[in-house]
Amino acid sequence: MLIRSLTRRRTGRSGQPQVRVRRSRLRSAITAALVTGLTVLVPLPTPVSAGETRQARQVAYVTNLNGNTVSVIDVAGNTTIATIPVGLGPTGVAASPGGTRVFVVNQGSRTVSVIDTATNGVIATIPVGVTPFNVAITPGGTRAYVTNLGSDNVSVIDTATNTVIATIPVGNAPRGVAFSPGGTRAYVTNRSDDNVSVIDTATNTVIATIPAGDGPSEVAVTPGGTRAYVTNQTSGDVTVIDTATNTVITTIPTGASPTGVAVTLGGTRAYVANFNSGTVSVINTATDTVEATLGAGVNPDYVAIANVP
Structure with missing residues (x-):
């Protein structure tokens, strides 16, 4: 459920x-x-021509719980520029500090989808615990911590390899x-x-x-x-x-x-x-x-x- x-x-x-x-x-x-919707704002570099200065633009990634997708919204234009299929029941979402990756928790699939923000495609799917709910990225961007409501633990993901490197027992129903x-x-x-x-x-x-x-x-x-x-x-x-x-x-x-x-x-x-x-x-x-x-x-x-x- x-x-x-x-x-x-x-x-x-x-x-x-x-x-x-x-x-x-x-x-x-x-x-x-x-x-x-659960949303994260991501600053992305805009394409530039020779001699121009590269500036960041903000893009919002919104998880759609019952649609099993993530909507990508260009904040400046308030337009949806992509819809990305992910796992079942996406809830929590977090972006890497540099804005190159977005991590999406899929409750029903017990996975985390990793989105490349340059292509808006899923580049990895990482198995985690039971009923994962939320995710946060360390300030340095090297780790993602995922709370697993159903298994009472936290999955630690190495963001360089997109693999779980530790599972930490915590209390009941971590959120x-x-x-x-x-x-x-x-x-x-x-x-x-x-x-x-x-x-x-x-x-x-x-x-x-x-x-x-x-x-x-x-x-x-x-x-x-x-x-x-x-x-x-x-x-x-x-x-x-x-x-x-x-x-x-x-x-x-x-x-x-x-x-x-x-x-x-x-x-x-x-x-x-x-x-x-x-x-x-x-x-x-x-x-x-x-x-x-x-x-x-x-x-x-x-x-x-x-x-x-």
Whole structure:
């Protein structure tokens, strides 16, 4: 069975990157951006003629859960430029730091599809665990970590060889995964155990297990690496973790069924999508309090932060 969103009651999935804009435009941007599909934005080099300067263009890769495809969207033109067949039930998606590869998790196939962004073709299919759900790439781009909901572990992929080099046991029903800025630690939410596993990426072992709220969903780490914010979908709050001590600092009430979370590039705010409330909670990371609650679309699910020219 394909799992769209793991709640105590099975619910549907939707989600689209959130874009950071000027404060006067913030509410409308968040409302417009939280729509169906898991998406990653990839900067790609544009073809150039002799004497011209090569510039990057942004392309969005959107997983289509029931279509078993990935839609490729040219952001500048807001046009779909390709549709790529992948495995069964694609969910999580992540791009390499250089933008040359996109990794797509296929829930039903128990695989990861690797897309070459130059050709928009699948160049490798990698077997992973049972019911893979999400994927994140290390800051250096050398490894991809895939959470496997059904087998309670994390598959570590060598992105140079597209092979699994380690399988890390974690808690029950691992879902979200995020890295510290230096890539030395991976934080994995274990939904059924109500905790977070901290992985040392040098040894690929769990070095700490931190209690969270009820039904932890996703996790985001501040740019400075000092805090991790964990959404707890069932208890309706966010757990704030001190990454130096691997202890819980505080718990912040949000809207109903918080799922996606992202921290601004400056690290001053965390944006939390509240799936059942149809809102976004804005957390001030200096005080760890909700300073604003913004309206969004129906069932907002995932959030991403980007600079907008």
